[in-house]
Amino acid sequence: MTSRVFxxxxxxxxxxxAFAVFTGEIGAWWRPNGLFQTTPRDPGRLAFEPGEGGRLVETxxxxxxxxxGRVLVWDPPERLVFSWRQANFPPDLLTEVEVRFEAVGEETRVSVEHRGFDRVPADSAARHGFPDAALLARLGDWWRVLLASLAGRI
Amino acid sequence: MADWRPSLISAVCYRDPKAALTFLEAAFGFELVMLIEDGEGNLVHSEMRFGDAAIMIGSEWSADHKSPASIGGKNTQTVHIKIGSDVDAHCERARSAGFEILMEPETQFYGDRTYRARDPEGHIWTVGQPVQAVSREDAEAVSGLKITGWI
Known part of the structure:
Protein backbone atom coordinates (compact mmCIF):
# COMPACT_ATOMS: atom_id res chain seq x y z
CA MET A 1 0.00 0.00 0.00
CA THR A 2 0.96 3.58 -0.41
CA SER A 3 -0.44 6.77 0.98
CA ARG A 4 -2.90 8.68 -1.17
CA VAL A 5 -3.81 12.34 -1.12
CA PHE A 6 -6.89 12.97 -3.24
CA ALA A 18 -8.88 21.75 -18.55
CA PHE A 19 -6.23 19.28 -19.70
CA ALA A 20 -4.65 21.89 -21.99
CA VAL A 21 -4.44 24.51 -19.23
CA PHE A 22 -3.19 22.01 -16.65
CA THR A 23 -0.34 20.87 -18.86
CA GLY A 24 0.31 23.81 -21.18
CA GLU A 25 -0.06 26.67 -18.70
CA ILE A 26 1.33 25.11 -15.53
CA GLY A 27 3.97 27.84 -15.48
CA ALA A 28 1.19 30.39 -15.00
CA TRP A 29 -1.06 28.68 -12.44
CA TRP A 30 1.49 26.82 -10.33
CA ARG A 31 1.90 28.12 -6.78
CA PRO A 32 5.07 27.06 -4.98
CA ASN A 33 4.85 26.03 -1.35
CA GLY A 34 7.64 26.46 1.18
CA LEU A 35 6.92 23.07 2.75
CA PHE A 36 7.30 21.26 -0.55
CA GLN A 37 10.31 22.93 -2.09
CA THR A 38 11.39 21.26 -5.29
CA THR A 39 14.89 22.78 -5.05
CA PRO A 40 16.73 24.76 -2.37
CA ARG A 41 16.71 27.84 -4.63
CA ASP A 42 14.00 30.38 -5.33
CA PRO A 43 11.06 28.77 -7.14
CA GLY A 44 11.35 28.73 -10.91
CA ARG A 45 8.83 28.25 -13.69
CA LEU A 46 7.33 24.83 -14.37
CA ALA A 47 6.68 23.34 -17.78
CA PHE A 48 5.57 20.00 -19.18
CA GLU A 49 7.13 18.46 -22.27
CA PRO A 50 4.00 17.00 -23.90
CA GLY A 51 3.62 13.28 -24.40
CA GLU A 52 4.59 10.12 -22.59
CA GLY A 53 8.19 10.21 -21.44
CA GLY A 54 8.19 14.01 -21.54
CA ARG A 55 9.71 15.81 -18.58
CA LEU A 56 8.13 18.07 -15.99
CA VAL A 57 10.85 20.65 -15.49
CA GLU A 58 11.40 23.73 -13.37
CA THR A 59 13.56 26.43 -14.89
CA GLY A 69 9.47 14.12 -12.95
CA ARG A 70 8.48 12.38 -16.15
CA VAL A 71 5.14 11.94 -17.84
CA LEU A 72 4.06 8.32 -17.34
CA VAL A 73 0.62 8.56 -18.95
CA TRP A 74 -0.42 11.29 -21.41
CA ASP A 75 -3.99 10.54 -22.38
CA PRO A 76 -5.80 13.80 -23.20
CA PRO A 77 -8.36 14.88 -22.33
CA GLU A 78 -8.95 12.28 -19.59
CA ARG A 79 -5.82 11.34 -17.76
CA LEU A 80 -2.30 12.44 -16.93
CA VAL A 81 0.19 10.65 -14.69
CA PHE A 82 3.62 11.96 -13.84
CA SER A 83 6.34 11.23 -11.34
CA TRP A 84 7.29 13.77 -8.74
CA ARG A 85 10.48 14.19 -6.80
CA GLN A 86 12.05 17.01 -4.87
CA ALA A 87 15.76 17.72 -4.74
CA ASN A 88 15.73 16.92 -1.03
CA PHE A 89 14.26 13.42 -1.57
CA PRO A 90 16.57 10.40 -1.29
CA PRO A 91 17.88 9.58 -4.79
CA ASP A 92 15.76 6.49 -5.27
CA LEU A 93 12.46 7.99 -4.09
CA LEU A 94 9.78 8.92 -6.61
CA THR A 95 6.19 9.80 -5.84
CA GLU A 96 3.40 9.70 -8.39
CA VAL A 97 0.67 12.14 -9.34
CA GLU A 98 -2.41 11.07 -11.27
CA VAL A 99 -4.74 13.72 -12.68
CA ARG A 100 -8.16 12.91 -14.08
CA PHE A 101 -10.45 15.14 -16.09
CA GLU A 102 -14.05 13.97 -15.94
CA ALA A 103 -16.91 15.74 -17.70
CA VAL A 104 -19.83 16.60 -15.39
CA GLY A 105 -22.46 18.39 -17.46
CA GLU A 106 -20.77 21.48 -18.84
CA GLU A 107 -18.07 21.37 -16.19
CA THR A 108 -15.04 19.20 -15.61
CA ARG A 109 -14.16 17.52 -12.35
CA VAL A 110 -10.39 17.73 -12.07
CA SER A 111 -9.04 15.30 -9.51
CA VAL A 112 -5.48 14.85 -8.34
CA GLU A 113 -4.19 11.80 -6.52
CA HIS A 114 -0.67 12.11 -5.15
CA ARG A 115 0.67 8.73 -4.07
CA GLY A 116 3.67 7.67 -2.06
CA PHE A 117 4.52 10.76 -0.03
CA ASP A 118 4.58 8.65 3.15
CA ARG A 119 7.77 7.09 1.80
CA VAL A 120 9.66 10.30 2.49
CA PRO A 121 11.99 9.08 5.27
CA ALA A 122 11.49 10.21 8.83
CA ASP A 123 14.85 11.99 8.91
CA SER A 124 14.42 13.73 5.54
CA ALA A 125 14.37 17.51 5.43
CA ALA A 126 11.42 17.15 3.04
CA ARG A 127 9.31 15.93 5.96
CA HIS A 128 9.93 18.87 8.33
CA GLY A 129 9.54 16.44 11.22
CA PHE A 130 5.86 15.88 10.48
CA PRO A 131 4.20 12.53 11.11
CA ASP A 132 2.37 11.07 8.10
CA ALA A 133 -1.05 12.50 8.90
CA ALA A 134 0.20 16.08 9.21
CA LEU A 135 2.47 15.85 6.18
CA LEU A 136 -0.27 14.37 3.98
CA ALA A 137 -2.85 16.90 5.21
CA ARG A 138 -0.54 19.76 4.24
CA LEU A 139 0.10 18.17 0.87
CA GLY A 140 -3.66 17.95 0.37
CA ASP A 141 -4.12 21.57 1.37
CA TRP A 142 -1.47 22.61 -1.12
CA TRP A 143 -3.11 20.66 -3.97
CA ARG A 144 -6.35 22.36 -3.05
CA VAL A 145 -4.66 25.73 -3.50
CA LEU A 146 -3.17 24.55 -6.77
CA LEU A 147 -6.49 23.35 -8.17
CA ALA A 148 -8.16 26.61 -7.15
CA SER A 149 -5.43 28.49 -8.98
CA LEU A 150 -5.88 26.24 -12.02
CA ALA A 151 -9.64 26.93 -11.91
CA GLY A 152 -8.92 30.66 -11.85
CA ARG A 153 -6.78 30.30 -14.96
CA ILE A 154 -9.51 28.36 -16.77
CA MET B 1 -5.90 28.13 1.81
CA ALA B 2 -8.02 28.59 -1.25
CA ASP B 3 -11.17 27.96 0.63
CA TRP B 4 -14.74 27.63 -0.56
CA ARG B 5 -15.76 25.93 2.69
CA PRO B 6 -18.90 27.17 4.45
CA SER B 7 -18.75 28.38 8.05
CA LEU B 8 -20.43 25.32 9.53
CA ILE B 9 -19.43 21.76 8.62
CA SER B 10 -20.53 18.50 10.20
CA ALA B 11 -17.90 15.83 10.73
CA VAL B 12 -19.55 12.40 10.83
CA CYS B 13 -17.89 9.29 12.27
CA TYR B 14 -17.94 5.85 10.70
CA ARG B 15 -16.38 2.49 11.51
CA ASP B 16 -15.68 2.11 7.81
CA PRO B 17 -15.44 5.67 6.48
CA LYS B 18 -14.28 4.60 3.02
CA ALA B 19 -17.43 2.53 2.60
CA ALA B 20 -19.39 5.59 3.74
CA LEU B 21 -17.83 7.71 0.99
CA THR B 22 -19.18 5.22 -1.51
CA PHE B 23 -22.70 4.88 -0.14
CA LEU B 24 -23.11 8.60 0.51
CA GLU B 25 -22.18 9.34 -3.09
CA ALA B 26 -24.57 6.64 -4.30
CA ALA B 27 -27.45 7.77 -2.08
CA PHE B 28 -27.15 11.54 -2.00
CA GLY B 29 -24.77 12.50 -4.80
CA PHE B 30 -22.20 13.90 -2.39
CA GLU B 31 -18.96 14.51 -4.29
CA LEU B 32 -15.60 13.58 -2.83
CA VAL B 33 -13.32 16.63 -2.88
CA MET B 34 -10.58 15.52 -0.50
CA LEU B 35 -9.31 12.17 0.74
CA ILE B 36 -6.12 11.48 2.64
CA GLU B 37 -5.00 7.91 3.29
CA ASP B 38 -1.92 6.73 5.12
CA GLY B 39 0.48 4.04 3.92
CA GLU B 40 -1.84 1.29 5.19
CA GLY B 41 -4.81 2.68 3.32
CA ASN B 42 -6.50 4.04 6.44
CA LEU B 43 -8.59 7.14 5.97
CA VAL B 44 -6.95 10.09 7.74
CA HIS B 45 -9.27 12.83 6.51
CA SER B 46 -11.95 13.31 3.91
CA GLU B 47 -14.40 15.91 2.73
CA MET B 48 -17.39 15.70 0.45
CA ARG B 49 -19.21 18.56 -1.16
CA PHE B 50 -22.92 18.98 -1.81
CA GLY B 51 -24.16 22.20 -3.38
CA ASP B 52 -22.49 24.99 -1.45
CA ALA B 53 -22.06 22.85 1.66
CA ALA B 54 -19.47 20.38 2.86
CA ILE B 55 -19.29 17.38 5.15
CA MET B 56 -16.31 15.60 6.65
CA ILE B 57 -16.40 11.81 6.80
CA GLY B 58 -14.09 10.41 9.43
CA SER B 59 -13.19 7.32 11.38
CA GLU B 60 -13.77 6.55 15.06
CA TRP B 61 -10.55 8.41 15.69
CA SER B 62 -10.79 8.75 19.47
CA ALA B 63 -12.52 6.94 22.31
CA ASP B 64 -15.18 9.68 22.24
CA HIS B 65 -15.88 9.57 18.51
CA LYS B 66 -18.19 6.70 17.63
CA SER B 67 -20.41 5.55 14.85
CA PRO B 68 -23.97 4.62 15.80
CA ALA B 69 -22.92 1.10 14.77
CA SER B 70 -20.69 1.05 17.87
CA ILE B 71 -23.15 2.53 20.37
CA GLY B 72 -26.30 0.53 19.86
CA GLY B 73 -27.59 2.59 16.96
CA LYS B 74 -27.95 5.80 18.96
CA ASN B 75 -27.56 9.15 17.20
CA THR B 76 -26.45 12.26 19.07
CA GLN B 77 -26.89 14.51 16.08
CA THR B 78 -28.37 14.21 12.63
CA VAL B 79 -27.61 16.02 9.44
CA HIS B 80 -30.37 17.65 7.43
CA ILE B 81 -30.11 17.98 3.66
CA LYS B 82 -32.06 20.65 1.82
CA ILE B 83 -32.72 20.01 -1.86
CA GLY B 84 -34.47 22.06 -4.53
CA SER B 85 -36.45 19.47 -6.43
CA ASP B 86 -37.92 15.97 -6.55
CA VAL B 87 -37.52 14.73 -3.01
CA ASP B 88 -39.43 11.57 -3.86
CA ALA B 89 -36.85 10.54 -6.46
CA HIS B 90 -34.13 11.46 -3.97
CA CYS B 91 -35.69 9.06 -1.50
CA GLU B 92 -35.77 6.25 -4.06
CA ARG B 93 -32.12 6.80 -4.79
CA ALA B 94 -31.28 6.54 -1.09
CA ARG B 95 -33.34 3.36 -0.80
CA SER B 96 -31.53 1.85 -3.79
CA ALA B 97 -28.20 2.66 -2.12
CA GLY B 98 -29.13 0.51 0.85
CA PHE B 99 -30.56 3.16 3.17
CA GLU B 100 -33.48 2.19 5.37
CA ILE B 101 -36.35 4.64 4.89
CA LEU B 102 -37.66 5.41 8.37
CA MET B 103 -40.27 7.88 7.11
CA GLU B 104 -41.47 8.05 3.52
CA PRO B 105 -41.68 11.52 1.87
CA GLU B 106 -44.47 13.52 3.46
CA THR B 107 -45.43 17.17 3.22
CA GLN B 108 -45.01 18.88 6.61
CA PHE B 109 -47.09 21.69 8.09
CA TYR B 110 -44.22 24.12 7.62
CA GLY B 111 -44.17 23.62 3.85
CA ASP B 112 -41.30 21.17 3.33
CA ARG B 113 -41.73 17.71 1.90
CA THR B 114 -39.33 15.53 3.88
CA TYR B 115 -38.19 11.97 4.42
CA ARG B 116 -35.93 10.31 6.93
CA ALA B 117 -33.42 7.55 6.23
CA ARG B 118 -30.90 5.46 8.15
CA ASP B 119 -27.59 4.68 6.49
CA PRO B 120 -25.83 1.30 6.73
CA GLU B 121 -23.95 2.35 9.91
CA GLY B 122 -27.01 3.79 11.62
CA HIS B 123 -26.67 7.53 11.00
CA ILE B 124 -30.09 9.07 10.48
CA TRP B 125 -30.42 11.68 7.77
CA THR B 126 -33.37 13.95 7.04
CA VAL B 127 -33.97 15.37 3.60
CA GLY B 128 -36.36 18.18 2.81
CA GLN B 129 -37.58 20.08 -0.20
CA PRO B 130 -39.55 23.31 0.21
CA VAL B 131 -42.78 22.74 -1.71
CA GLN B 132 -45.12 25.49 -0.48
CA ALA B 133 -44.91 28.85 1.23
CA VAL B 134 -46.65 28.77 4.62
CA SER B 135 -47.22 31.85 6.75
CA ARG B 136 -46.30 31.81 10.43
CA GLU B 137 -49.95 32.27 11.36
CA ASP B 138 -51.02 29.28 9.29
CA ALA B 139 -48.22 27.13 10.65
CA GLU B 140 -49.15 28.08 14.21
CA ALA B 141 -52.82 27.43 13.56
CA VAL B 142 -52.18 24.00 12.07
CA SER B 143 -49.60 22.88 14.59
CA GLY B 144 -50.78 24.53 17.76
CA LEU B 145 -47.20 25.62 18.39
CA LYS B 146 -45.83 29.06 19.18
CA ILE B 147 -43.30 29.91 16.50
CA THR B 148 -40.61 32.55 16.81
CA GLY B 149 -38.26 33.62 14.07
CA TRP B 150 -40.32 32.54 11.07
CA ILE B 151 -38.81 33.98 7.92
Missing amino acids: VALRVKAAPDR LADGKVFEI
Missing part, protein backbone atom coordinates in the same frame (compact mmCIF):
# COMPACT_ATOMS: atom_id res chain seq x y z
CA VAL A 7 -8.29 16.39 -4.05
CA ALA A 8 -10.97 17.30 -6.60
CA LEU A 9 -12.48 20.49 -7.89
CA ARG A 10 -14.95 21.34 -10.64
CA VAL A 11 -13.86 23.85 -13.26
CA LYS A 12 -16.06 25.65 -15.74
CA ALA A 13 -14.72 24.22 -18.98
CA ALA A 14 -14.72 21.03 -21.02
CA PRO A 15 -12.11 18.36 -20.23
CA ASP A 16 -9.91 19.15 -23.25
CA ARG A 17 -9.60 22.78 -22.15
CA LEU A 60 15.28 28.51 -12.23
CA ALA A 61 16.21 32.19 -12.39
CA ASP A 62 19.83 31.37 -13.25
CA GLY A 63 18.70 29.25 -16.19
CA LYS A 64 19.34 25.91 -14.52
CA VAL A 65 16.72 23.25 -15.16
CA PHE A 66 15.54 20.82 -12.48
CA GLU A 67 13.66 17.72 -13.56
CA ILE A 68 10.75 17.19 -11.16
Whole structure:
Protein backbone atom coordinates (compact mmCIF):
# COMPACT_ATOMS: atom_id res chain seq x y z
CA MET A 1 0.00 0.00 0.00
CA THR A 2 0.96 3.58 -0.41
CA SER A 3 -0.44 6.77 0.98
CA ARG A 4 -2.90 8.68 -1.17
CA VAL A 5 -3.81 12.34 -1.12
CA PHE A 6 -6.89 12.97 -3.24
CA VAL A 7 -8.29 16.39 -4.05
CA ALA A 8 -10.97 17.30 -6.60
CA LEU A 9 -12.48 20.49 -7.89
CA ARG A 10 -14.95 21.34 -10.64
CA VAL A 11 -13.86 23.85 -13.26
CA LYS A 12 -16.06 25.65 -15.74
CA ALA A 13 -14.72 24.22 -18.98
CA ALA A 14 -14.72 21.03 -21.02
CA PRO A 15 -12.11 18.36 -20.23
CA ASP A 16 -9.91 19.15 -23.25
CA ARG A 17 -9.60 22.78 -22.15
CA ALA A 18 -8.88 21.75 -18.55
CA PHE A 19 -6.23 19.28 -19.70
CA ALA A 20 -4.65 21.89 -21.99
CA VAL A 21 -4.44 24.51 -19.23
CA PHE A 22 -3.19 22.01 -16.65
CA THR A 23 -0.34 20.87 -18.86
CA GLY A 24 0.31 23.81 -21.18
CA GLU A 25 -0.06 26.67 -18.70
CA ILE A 26 1.33 25.11 -15.53
CA GLY A 27 3.97 27.84 -15.48
CA ALA A 28 1.19 30.39 -15.00
CA TRP A 29 -1.06 28.68 -12.44
CA TRP A 30 1.49 26.82 -10.33
CA ARG A 31 1.90 28.12 -6.78
CA PRO A 32 5.07 27.06 -4.98
CA ASN A 33 4.85 26.03 -1.35
CA GLY A 34 7.64 26.46 1.18
CA LEU A 35 6.92 23.07 2.75
CA PHE A 36 7.30 21.26 -0.55
CA GLN A 37 10.31 22.93 -2.09
CA THR A 38 11.39 21.26 -5.29
CA THR A 39 14.89 22.78 -5.05
CA PRO A 40 16.73 24.76 -2.37
CA ARG A 41 16.71 27.84 -4.63
CA ASP A 42 14.00 30.38 -5.33
CA PRO A 43 11.06 28.77 -7.14
CA GLY A 44 11.35 28.73 -10.91
CA ARG A 45 8.83 28.25 -13.69
CA LEU A 46 7.33 24.83 -14.37
CA ALA A 47 6.68 23.34 -17.78
CA PHE A 48 5.57 20.00 -19.18
CA GLU A 49 7.13 18.46 -22.27
CA PRO A 50 4.00 17.00 -23.90
CA GLY A 51 3.62 13.28 -24.40
CA GLU A 52 4.59 10.12 -22.59
CA GLY A 53 8.19 10.21 -21.44
CA GLY A 54 8.19 14.01 -21.54
CA ARG A 55 9.71 15.81 -18.58
CA LEU A 56 8.13 18.07 -15.99
CA VAL A 57 10.85 20.65 -15.49
CA GLU A 58 11.40 23.73 -13.37
CA THR A 59 13.56 26.43 -14.89
CA LEU A 60 15.28 28.51 -12.23
CA ALA A 61 16.21 32.19 -12.39
CA ASP A 62 19.83 31.37 -13.25
CA GLY A 63 18.70 29.25 -16.19
CA LYS A 64 19.34 25.91 -14.52
CA VAL A 65 16.72 23.25 -15.16
CA PHE A 66 15.54 20.82 -12.48
CA GLU A 67 13.66 17.72 -13.56
CA ILE A 68 10.75 17.19 -11.16
CA GLY A 69 9.47 14.12 -12.95
CA ARG A 70 8.48 12.38 -16.15
CA VAL A 71 5.14 11.94 -17.84
CA LEU A 72 4.06 8.32 -17.34
CA VAL A 73 0.62 8.56 -18.95
CA TRP A 74 -0.42 11.29 -21.41
CA ASP A 75 -3.99 10.54 -22.38
CA PRO A 76 -5.80 13.80 -23.20
CA PRO A 77 -8.36 14.88 -22.33
CA GLU A 78 -8.95 12.28 -19.59
CA ARG A 79 -5.82 11.34 -17.76
CA LEU A 80 -2.30 12.44 -16.93
CA VAL A 81 0.19 10.65 -14.69
CA PHE A 82 3.62 11.96 -13.84
CA SER A 83 6.34 11.23 -11.34
CA TRP A 84 7.29 13.77 -8.74
CA ARG A 85 10.48 14.19 -6.80
CA GLN A 86 12.05 17.01 -4.87
CA ALA A 87 15.76 17.72 -4.74
CA ASN A 88 15.73 16.92 -1.03
CA PHE A 89 14.26 13.42 -1.57
CA PRO A 90 16.57 10.40 -1.29
CA PRO A 91 17.88 9.58 -4.79
CA ASP A 92 15.76 6.49 -5.27
CA LEU A 93 12.46 7.99 -4.09
CA LEU A 94 9.78 8.92 -6.61
CA THR A 95 6.19 9.80 -5.84
CA GLU A 96 3.40 9.70 -8.39
CA VAL A 97 0.67 12.14 -9.34
CA GLU A 98 -2.41 11.07 -11.27
CA VAL A 99 -4.74 13.72 -12.68
CA ARG A 100 -8.16 12.91 -14.08
CA PHE A 101 -10.45 15.14 -16.09
CA GLU A 102 -14.05 13.97 -15.94
CA ALA A 103 -16.91 15.74 -17.70
CA VAL A 104 -19.83 16.60 -15.39
CA GLY A 105 -22.46 18.39 -17.46
CA GLU A 106 -20.77 21.48 -18.84
CA GLU A 107 -18.07 21.37 -16.19
CA THR A 108 -15.04 19.20 -15.61
CA ARG A 109 -14.16 17.52 -12.35
CA VAL A 110 -10.39 17.73 -12.07
CA SER A 111 -9.04 15.30 -9.51
CA VAL A 112 -5.48 14.85 -8.34
CA GLU A 113 -4.19 11.80 -6.52
CA HIS A 114 -0.67 12.11 -5.15
CA ARG A 115 0.67 8.73 -4.07
CA GLY A 116 3.67 7.67 -2.06
CA PHE A 117 4.52 10.76 -0.03
CA ASP A 118 4.58 8.65 3.15
CA ARG A 119 7.77 7.09 1.80
CA VAL A 120 9.66 10.30 2.49
CA PRO A 121 11.99 9.08 5.27
CA ALA A 122 11.49 10.21 8.83
CA ASP A 123 14.85 11.99 8.91
CA SER A 124 14.42 13.73 5.54
CA ALA A 125 14.37 17.51 5.43
CA ALA A 126 11.42 17.15 3.04
CA ARG A 127 9.31 15.93 5.96
CA HIS A 128 9.93 18.87 8.33
CA GLY A 129 9.54 16.44 11.22
CA PHE A 130 5.86 15.88 10.48
CA PRO A 131 4.20 12.53 11.11
CA ASP A 132 2.37 11.07 8.10
CA ALA A 133 -1.05 12.50 8.90
CA ALA A 134 0.20 16.08 9.21
CA LEU A 135 2.47 15.85 6.18
CA LEU A 136 -0.27 14.37 3.98
CA ALA A 137 -2.85 16.90 5.21
CA ARG A 138 -0.54 19.76 4.24
CA LEU A 139 0.10 18.17 0.87
CA GLY A 140 -3.66 17.95 0.37
CA ASP A 141 -4.12 21.57 1.37
CA TRP A 142 -1.47 22.61 -1.12
CA TRP A 143 -3.11 20.66 -3.97
CA ARG A 144 -6.35 22.36 -3.05
CA VAL A 145 -4.66 25.73 -3.50
CA LEU A 146 -3.17 24.55 -6.77
CA LEU A 147 -6.49 23.35 -8.17
CA ALA A 148 -8.16 26.61 -7.15
CA SER A 149 -5.43 28.49 -8.98
CA LEU A 150 -5.88 26.24 -12.02
CA ALA A 151 -9.64 26.93 -11.91
CA GLY A 152 -8.92 30.66 -11.85
CA ARG A 153 -6.78 30.30 -14.96
CA ILE A 154 -9.51 28.36 -16.77
CA MET B 1 -5.90 28.13 1.81
CA ALA B 2 -8.02 28.59 -1.25
CA ASP B 3 -11.17 27.96 0.63
CA TRP B 4 -14.74 27.63 -0.56
CA ARG B 5 -15.76 25.93 2.69
CA PRO B 6 -18.90 27.17 4.45
CA SER B 7 -18.75 28.38 8.05
CA LEU B 8 -20.43 25.32 9.53
CA ILE B 9 -19.43 21.76 8.62
CA SER B 10 -20.53 18.50 10.20
CA ALA B 11 -17.90 15.83 10.73
CA VAL B 12 -19.55 12.40 10.83
CA CYS B 13 -17.89 9.29 12.27
CA TYR B 14 -17.94 5.85 10.70
CA ARG B 15 -16.38 2.49 11.51
CA ASP B 16 -15.68 2.11 7.81
CA PRO B 17 -15.44 5.67 6.48
CA LYS B 18 -14.28 4.60 3.02
CA ALA B 19 -17.43 2.53 2.60
CA ALA B 20 -19.39 5.59 3.74
CA LEU B 21 -17.83 7.71 0.99
CA THR B 22 -19.18 5.22 -1.51
CA PHE B 23 -22.70 4.88 -0.14
CA LEU B 24 -23.11 8.60 0.51
CA GLU B 25 -22.18 9.34 -3.09
CA ALA B 26 -24.57 6.64 -4.30
CA ALA B 27 -27.45 7.77 -2.08
CA PHE B 28 -27.15 11.54 -2.00
CA GLY B 29 -24.77 12.50 -4.80
CA PHE B 30 -22.20 13.90 -2.39
CA GLU B 31 -18.96 14.51 -4.29
CA LEU B 32 -15.60 13.58 -2.83
CA VAL B 33 -13.32 16.63 -2.88
CA MET B 34 -10.58 15.52 -0.50
CA LEU B 35 -9.31 12.17 0.74
CA ILE B 36 -6.12 11.48 2.64
CA GLU B 37 -5.00 7.91 3.29
CA ASP B 38 -1.92 6.73 5.12
CA GLY B 39 0.48 4.04 3.92
CA GLU B 40 -1.84 1.29 5.19
CA GLY B 41 -4.81 2.68 3.32
CA ASN B 42 -6.50 4.04 6.44
CA LEU B 43 -8.59 7.14 5.97
CA VAL B 44 -6.95 10.09 7.74
CA HIS B 45 -9.27 12.83 6.51
CA SER B 46 -11.95 13.31 3.91
CA GLU B 47 -14.40 15.91 2.73
CA MET B 48 -17.39 15.70 0.45
CA ARG B 49 -19.21 18.56 -1.16
CA PHE B 50 -22.92 18.98 -1.81
CA GLY B 51 -24.16 22.20 -3.38
CA ASP B 52 -22.49 24.99 -1.45
CA ALA B 53 -22.06 22.85 1.66
CA ALA B 54 -19.47 20.38 2.86
CA ILE B 55 -19.29 17.38 5.15
CA MET B 56 -16.31 15.60 6.65
CA ILE B 57 -16.40 11.81 6.80
CA GLY B 58 -14.09 10.41 9.43
CA SER B 59 -13.19 7.32 11.38
CA GLU B 60 -13.77 6.55 15.06
CA TRP B 61 -10.55 8.41 15.69
CA SER B 62 -10.79 8.75 19.47
CA ALA B 63 -12.52 6.94 22.31
CA ASP B 64 -15.18 9.68 22.24
CA HIS B 65 -15.88 9.57 18.51
CA LYS B 66 -18.19 6.70 17.63
CA SER B 67 -20.41 5.55 14.85
CA PRO B 68 -23.97 4.62 15.80
CA ALA B 69 -22.92 1.10 14.77
CA SER B 70 -20.69 1.05 17.87
CA ILE B 71 -23.15 2.53 20.37
CA GLY B 72 -26.30 0.53 19.86
CA GLY B 73 -27.59 2.59 16.96
CA LYS B 74 -27.95 5.80 18.96
CA ASN B 75 -27.56 9.15 17.20
CA THR B 76 -26.45 12.26 19.07
CA GLN B 77 -26.89 14.51 16.08
CA THR B 78 -28.37 14.21 12.63
CA VAL B 79 -27.61 16.02 9.44
CA HIS B 80 -30.37 17.65 7.43
CA ILE B 81 -30.11 17.98 3.66
CA LYS B 82 -32.06 20.65 1.82
CA ILE B 83 -32.72 20.01 -1.86
CA GLY B 84 -34.47 22.06 -4.53
CA SER B 85 -36.45 19.47 -6.43
CA ASP B 86 -37.92 15.97 -6.55
CA VAL B 87 -37.52 14.73 -3.01
CA ASP B 88 -39.43 11.57 -3.86
CA ALA B 89 -36.85 10.54 -6.46
CA HIS B 90 -34.13 11.46 -3.97
CA CYS B 91 -35.69 9.06 -1.50
CA GLU B 92 -35.77 6.25 -4.06
CA ARG B 93 -32.12 6.80 -4.79
CA ALA B 94 -31.28 6.54 -1.09
CA ARG B 95 -33.34 3.36 -0.80
CA SER B 96 -31.53 1.85 -3.79
CA ALA B 97 -28.20 2.66 -2.12
CA GLY B 98 -29.13 0.51 0.85
CA PHE B 99 -30.56 3.16 3.17
CA GLU B 100 -33.48 2.19 5.37
CA ILE B 101 -36.35 4.64 4.89
CA LEU B 102 -37.66 5.41 8.37
CA MET B 103 -40.27 7.88 7.11
CA GLU B 104 -41.47 8.05 3.52
CA PRO B 105 -41.68 11.52 1.87
CA GLU B 106 -44.47 13.52 3.46
CA THR B 107 -45.43 17.17 3.22
CA GLN B 108 -45.01 18.88 6.61
CA PHE B 109 -47.09 21.69 8.09
CA TYR B 110 -44.22 24.12 7.62
CA GLY B 111 -44.17 23.62 3.85
CA ASP B 112 -41.30 21.17 3.33
CA ARG B 113 -41.73 17.71 1.90
CA THR B 114 -39.33 15.53 3.88
CA TYR B 115 -38.19 11.97 4.42
CA ARG B 116 -35.93 10.31 6.93
CA ALA B 117 -33.42 7.55 6.23
CA ARG B 118 -30.90 5.46 8.15
CA ASP B 119 -27.59 4.68 6.49
CA PRO B 120 -25.83 1.30 6.73
CA GLU B 121 -23.95 2.35 9.91
CA GLY B 122 -27.01 3.79 11.62
CA HIS B 123 -26.67 7.53 11.00
CA ILE B 124 -30.09 9.07 10.48
CA TRP B 125 -30.42 11.68 7.77
CA THR B 126 -33.37 13.95 7.04
CA VAL B 127 -33.97 15.37 3.60
CA GLY B 128 -36.36 18.18 2.81
CA GLN B 129 -37.58 20.08 -0.20
CA PRO B 130 -39.55 23.31 0.21
CA VAL B 131 -42.78 22.74 -1.71
CA GLN B 132 -45.12 25.49 -0.48
CA ALA B 133 -44.91 28.85 1.23
CA VAL B 134 -46.65 28.77 4.62
CA SER B 135 -47.22 31.85 6.75
CA ARG B 136 -46.30 31.81 10.43
CA GLU B 137 -49.95 32.27 11.36
CA ASP B 138 -51.02 29.28 9.29
CA ALA B 139 -48.22 27.13 10.65
CA GLU B 140 -49.15 28.08 14.21
CA ALA B 141 -52.82 27.43 13.56
CA VAL B 142 -52.18 24.00 12.07
CA SER B 143 -49.60 22.88 14.59
CA GLY B 144 -50.78 24.53 17.76
CA LEU B 145 -47.20 25.62 18.39
CA LYS B 146 -45.83 29.06 19.18
CA ILE B 147 -43.30 29.91 16.50
CA THR B 148 -40.61 32.55 16.81
CA GLY B 149 -38.26 33.62 14.07
CA TRP B 150 -40.32 32.54 11.07
CA ILE B 151 -38.81 33.98 7.92
